[in-house]
Amino acid sequence: MGERAPSLRRARRRVSDAVDAVVAGIPAEPGTPFDIADFCARLAELRGRPIALLAMGPLLGGRPVPMTGLLVALPNSDYLFYDDGTSPSFRENAIMHELGHLVLGHSAGGQPAGEDDLDLLSSLLPDLDPDMVRRMLSTALGRRGYTDRQEIEAEMFASLLWRRRGVDGHALIRPTARLAPADERVVDRLAQVLGAEPGRDR
Template identity: 40%
Template sequence: MNWSGRLKRAKSIDQQFDRLVANLVRHGLFSSPFDMDEFLSRFQRWRGRAIRLEPMPVGGSADGLPYGMLISAAGVDVVFYMPGSTPLHREHIIAHELGHLLFDHASDLAAADLQRVLFPDLDPETVERALKRASYTTRKEREAEAFASAFLRRARYGDRAPAPNNAVTDVHSRIESAWGQGGRRGR
């Protein structure tokens, strides 16, 4: 189900994603207290498609890799997360990748990232030619991040979820614009 078109009706970006999460709640996908494994089980049944969580098989340095990665294959969506992530960070990574699923974002993973994680023994140029992929757009990443924030706000606080702090969001956006996004790419 692609929810990108539904985003345009809300007044602010935070309202847009809060509405999407409220829709997931209405469909009975959130348990109380929240449990990510239970959510994923319900989400799979609701979508009629399997989701598998896998630690990224990083056989060495993880420098430059994204924290998470989504690969949709025949009959299953695989969410990779960085091994050693804290439980809260792991949930954020999963929620971010679920955002990509819900918005039907095309998988634009950089071939170099896929090559390093999935095909460490293959020549990078061979993988690049086979995949012919580009990097994520800023819009896609912002949508997935905003969804992850709204998702986890609801998961942690339920109906008592505090309103997003627009002042903090504005400052974060200005810092990102001025300094660019450093560190890991994508997530």
């Protein structure tokens, strides 16, 4: 436990510094609502590398989308794929999480790739040489390849950047239907235990 706390503090500082640099390089336009596509375009300009933001659904031809987000770095550009079948809030959170991996310089890798992985990347990047796809497999498969610490840092990045942009993280994901009164009481009690304000978003 003694080592974990300093390690987490270092991670927070590293992520906070990265968010500070992004916010300084991409100032918010007063009175303009946050737009994730515009933000990606401005981040690409700031980094000097194109970022292609692509929905997975159409590229997979109706097959189930296997993950919420996937970052693939090619020699001259970065491809960020997202699940377009989810709500806008979940979609934006997934994109911001993957941007965290990108900005923080995370490199996935480790797990052996299978035929399903090859098929996925070939579907998402059909114009890519199959040999290059095979070479990329071990470093391009998102959550399976990142370490726990990298995942935590990416989540921190997304959360902190939303706050710095004035977007309340709790407001990003709202229930689509009211809970039954008994269920609301359970959720409110859980919120109290976790230190949140009961009923805030209802």
